[in-house]
Amino acid sequence: MAKEYVDIYTLKYLLYQVHGLDKLLETERYKDHDLASLDLFLDSVKEFSDRELYPYFKEMDQNPAQYQNGTVMVHKQVDVVMKKAGEMGIIAGPLDYDVGGLQIPFMIHTASTYIQEAANNHLPGYPGLTQGAAELIVHFGDDYLNKTYVPNMLAGKWGGTMCLTEPQAGSSLSDITTKAIPTQEGHYNIAGQKIFISGGDHQYAENIVHLLLARIEGAPSGTKGISLFVVPKNRVNKDGSLSKNDVHTVADFQKMGQRGYTTTHLGFGDSGDCRGWLVGEPHKGLKYMFLMMNSARISVGRGAAAISMAAYHASLQYAKERPQGRKLSSDGKKNPDEKPSLIIEHPDVRRMLLLQKAIAEGSLSLVLKAAKYYDLIQSTADKADKGKYRLLLEMIIPIVKAYPTEAGAIAVSNGLQVLGGYGYCNDFILQQYFRDIRIFSIYEGTTGIQSQDLLGRKIPLENGKALELLLTEILGTITLAMTFKDLHSQAKILGDKIKLTRKVLEFLTPFAKKGNYERYLADANLFMEFFAHVTIGWIWLEMAVRAQQSLEEKNQTYSKEFYESKIHSMKFYFKYELTKTLSLAESLMHDDTLTISDMRNIF
Amino acid sequence: MAKEYVDIYTLKYLLYQVHGLDKLLETERYKDHDLASLDLFLDSVKEFSDRELYPYFKEMDQNPAQYQNGTVMVHKQVDVVMKKAGEMGIIAGPLDYDVGGLQIPFMIHTASTYIQEAANNHLPGYPGLTQGAAELIVHFGDDYLNKTYVPNMLAGKWGGTMCLTEPQAGSSLSDITTKAIPTQEGHYNIAGQKIFISGGDHQYAENIVHLLLARIEGAPSGTKGISLFVVPKNRVNKDGSLSKNDVHTVADFQKMGQRGYTTTHLGFGDSGDCRGWLVGEPHKGLKYMFLMMNSARISVGRGAAAISMAAYHASLQYAKERPQGRKLSSDGKKNPDEKPSLIIEHPDVRRMLLLQKAIAEGSLSLVLKAAKYYDLIQSTADKADKGKYRLLLEMIIPIVKAYPTEAGAIAVSNGLQVLGGYGYCNDFILQQYFRDIRIFSIYEGTTGIQSQDLLGRKIPLENGKALELLLTEILGTITLAMTFKDLHSQAKILGDKIKLTRKVLEFLTPFAKKGNYERYLADANLFMEFFAHVTIGWIWLEMAVRAQQSLEEKNQTYSKEFYESKIHSMKFYFKYELTKTLSLAESLMHDDTLTISDMRNIF
DSSP: OOSOSOOHHHHHIIIIIISOHHHHTTSGGGTTOOHHHHHHHHHHHHHHIIIIIGGGHHHHHHSOOEEETTEEEOOHHHHHHHHHHHHTTTTTTTSOGGGTOOOOOHHHHHHHHHHHHHHOTTSTHHHHHHHHHHHHHHHHOOHHHHHHHHHHHHTTSSEEEEEOOOTTTTTOGGGOOOEEEEOTTSOEEEEEEEEEEETOOOTTOSOEEEEEEEEETTOOSGGGGOEEEEEESEEEOTTSOEEEOSEEEEEEOOBSSOTTSOEEEEEEOTTSOOEEEEESSTTOHHHHHHHHHHHHHHHHHHHHHHHHHHHHHHHHHHHHHOBOSOOOOTTSOOOTTSOOOBGGGSHHHHHHHHHHHHHHHHHHHHHHHHHHHHHHHHHOOOHHHHHHHHHHHHHHHHHHHHHHHHHHHHHHHHHHHHTGGGGGBTTSSHHHHHHHHTTTTTTTSOHHHHHHIIIIIITTGGGGHHHHHHHHHHHHHHHHHHTSGGGHHHHHHHHHHHHHHHHHHHHHHHHHHTTOHHHHHHTHHHHHHHHHHHHHHHHHHHHHHHHHHHHHTTOOSSOHHHHHHHHHHHHHIIIIIITHHHHHHHHHTOSOOOSOTTSOOOO | OOSOSOOHHHHHIIIIIISOHHHHTTSGGGTTOOHHHHHHHHHHHHHHIIIIIGGGHHHHHHSOOEEETTEEEOOHHHHHHHHHHHHTTTTTTTSOGGGTOOOOOHHHHHHHHHHHHHHOTTSTHHHHHHHHHHHHHHHHOOHHHHHHHHHHHHTTSSEEEEEOOOTTTTTOGGGOOOEEEEOTTSOEEEEEEEEEEETOOOTTOSOEEEEEEEEETTOOSGGGGOEEEEEESEEEOTTSOEEEOSEEEEEEOOBSSOTTSOEEEEEEOTTSOOEEEEOSSTTOHHHHHHHHHHHHHHHHHHHHHHHHHHHHHHHHHHHHHOBOSOOOOTTSOOOTTSOOOBGGGSHHHHHHHHHHHHHHHHHHHHHHHHHHHHHHHHHOOOHHHHHHHHHHHHHHHHHHHHHHHHHHHHHHHHHHHHTGGGGGBTTSSHHHHHHHHTTTTTTTSOHHHHHHIIIIIITTGGGGHHHHHHHHHHHHHHHHHHTSGGGHHHHHHHHHHHHHHHHHHHHHHHHHHTTOHHHHHHTHHHHHHHHHHHHHHHHHHHHHHHHHHHHHTTOOSSOHHHHHHHHHHHHHIIIIIITHHHHHHHHHTOSOOOSOTTSOOOO
């Protein structure tokens, strides 16, 4: 295990200097908070993570959560962390005062969870999903559901889950078949199977509150006939006591990574006695679920960003301590009598480390940007501004989900490579990060699904208004960067990438207009990669602008080297990563259609 | 587990039609063999792999080789496969008749091992390294060593290893410190530690013959003072009996993947009684070892190519069987009352499958190309031709090692993604391929080392002669492709890539000429990626030319669809992969030097 798993300085730099948390605190919603207290909160979360999360990271992998006799046995820290997360206000944090929340900015909540995930990504999902489930009840549930379930969930006493996927349907929610039959007593009888349920059961849970998608008898087919239910593992009797609700843990899924975070297969109503309570109106379940999906997708991007940061630190430490090989002298030879160099001296090792840094910090800043939009939607009084931030958030959500998870996996793989053979061995932690991060581009909608969302729904959103708003933001940063001589060249390059984006869309859009959606979306995955690079180019330029300003203002909050390193990483991103847009654009505007399904059999 | 793990038709197509094995059989060296008997041999290897390798693939992962009380306990199939490999002539196969070999073409040996590795990559290393160790003795050892060790090794009775790496030195062989002290009796006393020894010990081995690098007392420092020794686990007494040779298994390395293939830490001479026998002359150990390194590196590329092929088949089968989601209709919507599509109907799934196919088959053809050069060096009588093939082989070796291992890992990751959440679960095999293949870009020289070799040694080799020979070969294929209207466009593109290669080298070479090797080699890794793409573009165009010829000649050996699928995959490679050279060239010719080590502290 490495000495450090997170760069708390960069995290705070992004929060306070780049994304201007202070301005957010001037709004009505967040006026009770000040920077000093939030800063202390983050320090306390770091300390908590040092003590309760990081030390158990490896052993949770080695002793995975495991199905045993009808329940799942998880590591004891699940219990500790759930309760502490309740006590520390981590679960209730971002919720409104009137439902028992602390109304802390989502940016701070994001930073807090990021630290925990960097420390041990197997644990924060338990309180995290509990929070998500509680929020669904808060937003859409009636008074009875709120009173009955939410307080114990926010306190970390009861867990919460999201039950969407079914064995036969996978990502295709229109095919779910779990049944809900209305009863005279007001509740519904639930019957069906759900798989891939994160945190679906464990031995410490007094109760688990499942937010479940099901089809009310006679509902229309497809996504328009899906309703949302609260289905507790144990139902709450009038006197507050609990009794079983015919929810059974059928099995668990043993996985390649994130092995301490249980993934379960649940059966509902096997004995015909499972009760569910409708949340909101019938047939609107998917709509409710998707209103919460944005924060769920930010969470996944955040978790992957956190793992890539932790892996970066582990490989950086190794590179700084491990002597091996020698530098080339000017005759192209190496002198064996010289002392070996540290491997961080080798350019290729530095390249791998800088790649990790560029991806990890770029991902983090993108995630915080999304959290900021989220906060602005909540806190801005002006209706037009609210609408603007909502569109900006919608626009970047698929990228926030896809980029940190896809690029993060590459970053971690480079981190493993820095250690050579040791990186592949269980004695070193890199191989665990490598396995853990691989799930992030799958759950909460695969990269394929995010890409369809980006090109198929977000780019055309409100006739391209969301896209134009985002491009305007990017152009704003470019204009600012142009005022600094040292950033001039990269500012110009990013401007050219905006033009290239338009060119690519001009090539693709006619396919959609002609009704050939299959062709329009066939390379959506490449478009995601292309547009994510442009977006991260912007994110890095923004970081560099702030650093350059600080250098010129002789701002002493951070060292000169700190600011310079941000500009250096930006340049690295532009040289090694943003350049990829060139090839991607060429592929995207290629005339060959090789993946459309009605072609001859090619497999 | 999937029904199939290898595409034997494509393998034979490449051997017989693309790489013209028949011509090779006309040479003196291989005249005893004919296509029919070699074809039968491959079928018997496939049958052997079906029976003795593939069924144990998963359980060898789940019950890894494990150190216990001074030895390593491996799966029982290690014993079975070692002995069968001896009986079937797999170990002795490519060796000369006069040392007990069968003189089969290296191309066939490569195909045979490829099949075994696709079936179960945890097993073929045991006989494979034994063969490599035996070959070192055959080529450089004296009569005593040959008589004493080689027959039992070729028979699969005794194992063999290569002992290079030491704990303090890693990949830097100039820093090895294992000592060899001459004695009056002719042998040397050996003392030192070796790590990462594949197949270094197991309970079934009657004996293991270690080919070990050590430094004779008083030898010059660096790589010029390294000698090669035979150090058996048990020494052979005059009466043929065995007695212990003070070689101890200190520990093993538990790894993320390839867990059935033991990686050991060996101690030599802990009690001062470990004897080694010099191979060849003193101080020439590294030279001998490197003469064998080419085939070792081909082996690693081959193994990775095999895993990517097996993973492709597993994900292809899933995609053909799994219904999920629906195709978009012309209004951009999906009709939930329609039957779900098979996921292979979705363009993005087809893209992931075609990417796997393009990488897996491209890698295989490249590996067979290297094997063909290897055979031509052995079998060509003409001295100039021999020299030409030697240079061609030297030129492509780093690519043969790096491309299948790096691109293969991407291919397998795409295979895992095809299965969605199931891909991440232990019940499906993709996650095992994903873990297994990750070691291939590390051992036998990391991709970083291969890239330094390519740009630092191979490109300048004999004043660029090796490069020119390769480019001439590529231009030959382009000229041929130009004669087919359907291949014209891709032929032209590949021609442009040759020009781009020259342009990149014109940018880089001056740095080397001015003695700034650090700058010249700083982005060697990118150059590798660039040049490997050009090379695989050639490999695919060559495959497509042969397919197009067959189509026009109405050659019935394979179906029309088979030939068409090769041309389709070639086009896929050109659209989605070869395009990457554009961005890589831009990065390579970028003026920013961001990874050179004497810059300010940026981490």
